Amino acid sequence: MDKKSSIGSLSLSRRTVLAGGAAVAGLMAAPNIVRAAETLKVGVYGGYFKDSFDKHIFPDFTKATGIAIESVAEPTGDAWLVQLEQAARANQAPADVSMIAQVGMLKGIASKLWTPLDLAKIPNAAAILPHLVNKYPDGKVAGLGAVSWYITLVSNTKTFPEAPASWAALWDPKLKDQLGLMALVSNSFLLEVTAATFFGGTKHLDTEAGQLDCFKKLSELKPNVKLWYRDEAQFESALKAGEVPMGEYYHDVTGLAVADGHPVRSTFPKEGGINDSGSWAVSRASKKAELAHTFINYMCQPQIQALLSRKVGTAPTIDRKLTDLTDKEFAGVSSDIAPIVPRYDLYQTKADWLNQKWTELIVG
Amino acid sequence: MTRHPPRRILDYGPIAFPAAMLLLFFAVPFGLMIAVSFFQRIEGGFYEPAFVWSNYARFLSVFFGRVLSFSMMLAAGVAVLSVTLAFPFTFLLTRLRRRAQVVWLVFLLSVLSLSEVIIGFAWATLFSANAGISNLLVMVGLLDAPTSLSPSLGAVLTGIVYQAFPYTVLVLYPALSRLDPTLTEAARTLGASPLNSFFTVVVPALRNTVVATLIMVFVFALGSYLLPQLLGRPQHWTLSVLITDQALFQANMPFAAAMAVFLVLVSLALVGLSLLVGKKENAS
Numbered sequence: 001m002d003k004k005s006s007i008g009s010l011s012l013s014r015r016t017v018l019a020g021g022a023a024v025a026g027l028m029a030a031p032n033i034v035r036a037a038e039t040l041k042v043g044v045y046g047g048y049f050k051d052s053f054d055k056h057i058f059p060d061f062t063k064a065t066g067i068a069i070e071s072v073a074e075p076t077g078d079a080w081l082v083q084l085e086q087a088a089r090a091n092q093a094p095a096d097v098s099m100i101a102q103v104g105m106l107k108g109i110a111s112k113l114w115t116p117l118d119l120a121k122i123p124n125a126a127a128i129l130p131h132l133v134n135k136y137p138d139g140k141v142a143g144l145g146a147v148s149w150y151i152t153l154v155s156n157t158k159t160f161p162e163a164p165a166s167w168a169a170l171w172d173p174k175l176k177d178q179l180g181l182m183a184l185v186s187n188s189f190l191l192e193v194t195a196a197t198f199f200g201g202t203k204h205l206d207t208e209a210g211q212l213d214c215f216k217k218l219s220e221l222k223p224n225v226k227l228w229y230r231d232e233a234q235f236e237s238a239l240k241a242g243e244v245p246m247g248e249y250y251h252d253v254t255g256l257a258v259a260d261g262h263p264v265r266s267t268f269p270k271e272g273g274i275n276d277s278g279s280w281a282v283s284r285a286s287k288k289a290e291l292a293h294t295f296i297n298y299m300c301q302p303q304i305q306a307l308l309s310r311k312v313g314t315a316p317t318i319d320r321k322l323t324d325l326t327d328k329e330f331a332g333v334s335s336d337i338a339p340i341v342p343r344y345d346l347y348q349t350k351a352d353w354l355n356q357k358w359t360e361l362i363v364g
Numbered sequence: 365m366t367r368h369p370p371r372r373i374l375d376y377g378p379i380a381f382p383a384a385m386l387l388l389f390f391a392v393p394f395g396l397m398i399a400v401s402f403f404q405r406i407e408g409g410f411y412e413p414a415f416v417w418s419n420y421a422r423f424l425s426v427f428f429g430r431v432l433s434f435s436m437m438l439a440a441g442v443a444v445l446s447v448t449l450a451f452p453f454t455f456l457l458t459r460l461r462r463r464a465q466v467v468w469l470v471f472l473l474s475v476l477s478l479s480e481v482i483i484g485f486a487w488a489t490l491f492s493a494n495a496g497i498s499n500l501l502v503m504v505g506l507l508d509a510p511t512s513l514s515p516s517l518g519a520v521l522t523g524i525v526y527q528a529f530p531y532t533v534l535v536l537y538p539a540l541s542r543l544d545p546t547l548t549e550a551a552r553t554l555g556a557s558p559l560n561s562f563f564t565v566v567v568p569a570l571r572n573t574v575v576a577t578l579i580m581v582f583v584f585a586l587g588s589y590l591l592p593q594l595l596g597r598p599q600h601w602t603l604s605v606l607i608t609d610q611a612l613f614q615a616n617m618p619f620a621a622a623m624a625v626f627l628v629l630v631s632l633a634l635v636g637l638s639l640l641v642g643k644k645e646n647a648s
Contacts, residue, residue, distance in 0.1 A: 110409035
């Protein structure tokens with residue numbers, strides 16, 4: 001039977017003809033879609049962060065390079081890392097480039113999740129502060145500092161007219177049932193805070209005995225904690241309402257709440273704020289490594305770093321002298337007090353032990 | 365029309381499709397989970413295929429035993445509360461006119477469409493000192509000053525019962541609406557009060573339904589992980605919360621899978637046990 005008679009033998013309805021026509025029209029339109037598909041999927045933290053990037057950063061990038069950005073809202077913590085790794089095992093990339101926190105970067109390095117970056121294609125990377133360049137053990141670059149941020153001591157100005165000056169305020173027996181702290185050992189960084197406040201610095205966490213000292217000291221603060229939060233929105237609304245009037249939270253987001261007129265403040269304690277940062281990293285399953293390099297190079301420029309500080313509220317990942325940030329603008333996103341830098345290495349080498357001890361501490 | 369028990373392979377045809385779906389969407393994922401629970405955890409990384417018992421060994425500790433038993437108690441509490449509330453409610457509902465019943469059922473179904481997050485935040489607000497129900501109690505004069513009622517065990521229980529209530533009513537509704545009204549009429553003509561006939565006739569007649577509903581709500585509540593986080597203190601976190609922590613935040617899939625398998629086995633055992641007890645009682 002030849003083709004013609006086979007078509008003839010079918011009873012063609014009006015609908016089939018219409019559907020066929022639509023399919024042909026679709027095919028003809030397809031080349032345009034393909035040409036516009038120079039799209040890079042970029043994962044940034046969902047909510048306010050992603051909104052700011054979508055509004056202030058990505059449109060300019062598209063204008064400058066012709067590469068469209070499809071931003072993907074990623075959850076904080078390791079949740080996104082787990083999704084990326086699971087997807088990469090199936091050779092899928094939910095995002096080509098993602099902003100990843102430092103613990104996540106290390107875990108991704110351990111499982112070779114990140115495509116090594118070619119610095120020859122990212123000339124602007126030279127300005128990135130050395131401790132914000134993530135490297136594989138063999139020296140290949142796994143990620144480059146995207147933004148830096150601080151976790152500080154935040155309080156409700158109605159409940160506390162005086163700003164607390166030290167992290168030690170968290171241990172004040174008068175604050176029974178008033179604090180909101182993060183629920184995970186690897187995002188609250190309270191071990192580091194304890195070590196810096198009471199044991200002379202995070203070096204005290206080098207040994208297991210030192211870690212146990214900090215756990216013991218932390219158990220004294222437990223009666224003060226009303227909310228151990230995983231969900232940032234939950235703490236933020238409780239802080240604004242005065243329901244949970246003090247705690248640890250992000251300096252940048254608190255600044256926005258202040259700007260909106262809420263009775264809250266963010267204080268850099270005398271021991272320093274917790275300095276955490278996110279890096280740009282490319283999933284090994286991504287087929288758009290070239291575009292990703294272009295994107296990362298663009299983001300490393302001093303004027304973009306300054307724009308991020310102004311519009312997103314993050315601290316630059318390059319020397320501030322390279323940017324045109326004024327002292328006031330810089331003070332809004334950072335502080336001259338030496339920061340507490342998290343012991344990322346511990347969450348790599350002793351992850352399970354620390355997690356178990358921590359869970360027993362707060363649940364038990 | 366008479367029905368014969370299936371004799372040939374072909375007679376099983378009608379159930380082939382649901383059976384295949386069950387296999388594809390339940391048995392296979394569950395099998396994968398069991399497999400992952402034996403994989404080797406790589407600390408600071410992910411996991412690799414292996415056959416080790418260490419994930420189960422880590423779970424067998426006093427700490428996790430306590431969390432598991434708390435989860436069971438919480439789920440049992442939710443089941444008893446929900447059925448205690450929903451049974452009389454559904455009984456009265458089936459006595460209403462058809463139109464009123466439909467309105468109530470649509471309302472309950474619409475509660476089901478609320479997400480767990482919304483329910484959690486709504487109750488957290490209702491239990492807060494600033495905007496919550498304690499302000500009403502102060503206005504009435506029952507309290508001196510508004511207090512915050514969350515996070516607490518009561519808040520967790522309220523949240524989960526609120527979420528489970530519509531399910532409970534929907535499960536009880538068919539059995540209660542099919543209940544022969546002549547049973548209660550007979551009891552009433554023999555002199556039983558309405559309350560008396562409810563407890564001596566309606567409840568015993570539906571004992572199996574009640575047990576089945578209790579089990580369903582129990583299993584439903586056992587999987588709750590968001591409301592205990594939003595409305596409870598750490599000591600009110602269920603095993604499901606810790607499973608989420610391991611799977612999503614610690615990237616420890618093998619341990620999360622081992623805990624999940626353990627939770628499924630324990631709840632299956634409990635369900636089996638309660639069915640067995642029910643059977644024995646029926647026989648005696």
